[in-house]
Amino acid sequence: MSATTETSTRPPRRRLSNTARNTIAGWGFSLPYLLVFLVFMAGPIFAALWFSFTDFELVNLVAPFSAPWAGFDNYVQAVQDPEVRKAAWNTAVFVVVGVPLSVFAGLMAAVLIENGISRLQSVFRVGYYLPVITSIIAIAVIWRFMLNPDIGLVNRTLALVGIDGPSWLNDPSTALPSIIVMAIWRNLGQSMIIFLAGLKGVPGVLYEASRVDGATFWQRFRWITLPQLRPVTLFALVITSIGYLQVFEEPFVMTQGGPLDSTVTIAMVIYEQGFNFFHLGYASAIAYMLFLFIAVLAFVQFKVLGQDD
Amino acid sequence: MATTTPPPTSDPTSDRADDAPEPSRSATSAADHADRRTDEPSTAQEDGIPLSDLEPRQEGRVRRWVISGLLLLGLVLMAGPFVWMVLSSFKTQAEITSLVPTMLPDDPTLQNYVDLFRRLDFLQYFWNSTLIAGLVTIGNIVFTSAAGYALAKIRFRGRRVVFGIVLATLMVPTSVTLVPLYILMSKLSLLNTYAGVILPLVAGPFGVFLMRQFMLQLPDELIEAAQVDGASHLRIFSRIAMPLMAGPAAVLGIFTFLGTWNAFLWPLIVLTDQDKYTLPIALALSAIGENSTDYGLLMAGSVAIITPVVVVFLFFQRRFTESIAMTGIK
Numbered sequence: 001m002s003a004t005t006e007t008s009t010r011p012p013r014r015r016l017s018n019t020a021r022n023t024i025a026g027w028g029f030s031l032p033y034l035l036v037f038l039v040f041m042a043g044p045i046f047a048a049l050w051f052s053f054t055d056f057e058l059v060n061l062v063a064p065f066s067a068p069w070a071g072f073d074n075y076v077q078a079v080q081d082p083e084v085r086k087a088a089w090n091t092a093v094f095v096v097v098g099v100p101l102s103v104f105a106g107l108m109a110a111v112l113i114e115n116g117i118s119r120l121q122s123v124f125r126v127g128y129y130l131p132v133i134t135s136i137i138a139i140a141v142i143w144r145f146m147l148n149p150d151i152g153l154v155n156r157t158l159a160l161v162g163i164d165g166p167s168w169l170n171d172p173s174t175a176l177p178s179i180i181v182m183a184i185w186r187n188l189g190q191s192m193i194i195f196l197a198g199l200k201g202v203p204g205v206l207y208e209a210s211r212v213d214g215a216t217f218w219q220r221f222r223w224i225t226l227p228q229l230r231p232v233t234l235f236a237l238v239i240t241s242i243g244y245l246q247v248f249e250e251p252f253v254m255t256q257g258g259p260l261d262s263t264v265t266i267a268m269v270i271y272e273q274g275f276n277f278f279h280l281g282y283a284s285a286i287a288y289m290l291f292l293f294i295a296v297l298a299f300v301q302f303k304v305l306g307q308d309d
Numbered sequence: 310m311a312t313t314t315p316p317p318t319s320d321p322t323s324d325r326a327d328d329a330p331e332p333s334r335s336a337t338s339a340a341d342h343a344d345r346r347t348d349e350p351s352t353a354q355e356d357g358i359p360l361s362d363l364e365p366r367q368e369g370r371v372r373r374w375v376i377s378g379l380l381l382l383g384l385v386l387m388a389g390p391f392v393w394m395v396l397s398s399f400k401t402q403a404e405i406t407s408l409v410p411t412m413l414p415d416d417p418t419l420q421n422y423v424d425l426f427r428r429l430d431f432l433q434y435f436w437n438s439t440l441i442a443g444l445v446t447i448g449n450i451v452f453t454s455a456a457g458y459a460l461a462k463i464r465f466r467g468r469r470v471v472f473g474i475v476l477a478t479l480m481v482p483t484s485v486t487l488v489p490l491y492i493l494m495s496k497l498s499l500l501n502t503y504a505g506v507i508l509p510l511v512a513g514p515f516g517v518f519l520m521r522q523f524m525l526q527l528p529d530e531l532i533e534a535a536q537v538d539g540a541s542h543l544r545i546f547s548r549i550a551m552p553l554m555a556g557p558a559a560v561l562g563i564f565t566f567l568g569t570w571n572a573f574l575w576p577l578i579v580l581t582d583q584d585k586y587t588l589p590i591a592l593a594l595s596a597i598g599e600n601s602t603d604y605g606l607l608m609a610g611s612v613a614i615i616t617p618v619v620v621v622f623l624f625f626q627r628r629f630t631e632s633i634a635m636t637g638i639k
Binding site: 019022026027028029032041044061064112115127128131134138143144153238245256267284288298 | 372373374376377379380383384386387388390391393394405406407408410451452453455456458459460463464465466467468471474475478480481482483484485486487488489490491492493495496508509511512513514517541542543546567570571573574578588589592593596597604607608610611612614615618619622623626
């Protein structure tokens, strides 16, 4: 590095002659990303808005922009659709219950791992993160078997203490809670890894100062660790909320939305309307409402939790 | 190395000082750092909050053991199902569904894995998954590194706009683009093709953001010196920046590979021919459909999906945490 610092004493380079060259290089290097963004992200976002105001059906695939204009019909229909309402309720339950528990579990895991026996840290880190990097279908295979009413591990264990366990995924009252628990189990590692990274950024000086003041373990956690982790917590909350608002995989592979729509979510309705019934205009309208809701929620979370930053 | 609690005489600040994230730290030292082993007491102290130092030695050690005991219980809940799944994949269907559960297979059998090849077109699915995840990974490493280099090291008109786009799209939910992407792929005749799955994923904003954050660490002097010597940005990028960014590029590659390997919804929508299915799609449709109670087969298939991912992850797990810290999310 000493060699390079020497060069910094050179006079600044002639900027003018470089401006054009840099502009070409800058845009050239960014071009592949920008193309993907324009064609597969920006374009579709605007197209979705257009389609949401049309009666787009399978036949319109030939000439997408000639689909008949429907005004706000799709939106009105969506608000009145009992399945959409049910899905919105289920998704809300998923977010309100699942997000805080997932993030809290991740925080606990991270703090405990940092304060446990150091030789075991990587074992715990890998073990707790394992569900995050596992394909949803493998997780579904395990959990569907564990929750099986007759031969599943859960009910067998309950039977040992004399409890007759319910038919978890076939009972409308237990299906959604079961899937939420599974989602927390699957996703807490994501928050954990974010918090582990955040804990590394807490300045050691603060703990030093608290030592001088004779603070206890709990006081240090409450008054140093937690406040220092606030920006990281915000990040974990936003990421987890965006993920849970779009929850699709867990209910799709576990129950396909049943029984009696008790686990159907907004993302599942979008999939079903769009790719089973090919009501693509209607699906776009539901997707756009979800999109707006996600944007508002992320904005509110930043406002509420990010005040000081 | 057997004792884990650091001696109380050691000064925690001296150890922590070199671990504090420094923006000036070079990329190579970051990679070295990521590879350091965890089980040395000194490293442990840097990584952890040295709470135990503030207590009498004995008390701190007891606390560490209690905490680890709690974590061990949690580990049984988190990883136990996987262990049990692997063991079950070697059991007969009768043993799996028997009312008296067994932990170890009574009569170990490879039949489930044989069935995987015979009853499902396993090799074809495995190849499809590898091809799609591999191409998406290569695309992301090349394209997003280039954009990341431009955003970090080239002063060009419009740089703020491009970076603004990257930040804005980091959080765009996939569900909003799903329907129009499907329509677009239909117009481009890319439905039911590998290209249809791959193209939208080939240069994601996450990669650009990650690589930009790492590229910022490259000393400007290094690039200016190369420019004085007449090197173009293309040459600097390929000969100087990328070799120094091998570590971060590997992190990005693994993130991308894992994400694409496990991708479910988009391949499910695009791919309709059974011989184009990726592994998760094939297994999912099998699990929901005709083979839904053939637990042995499904367990074996799940083991086959997870194994490559776990192997890759075990090799690089230190770098995951590092890279998230480096992107400066705090």
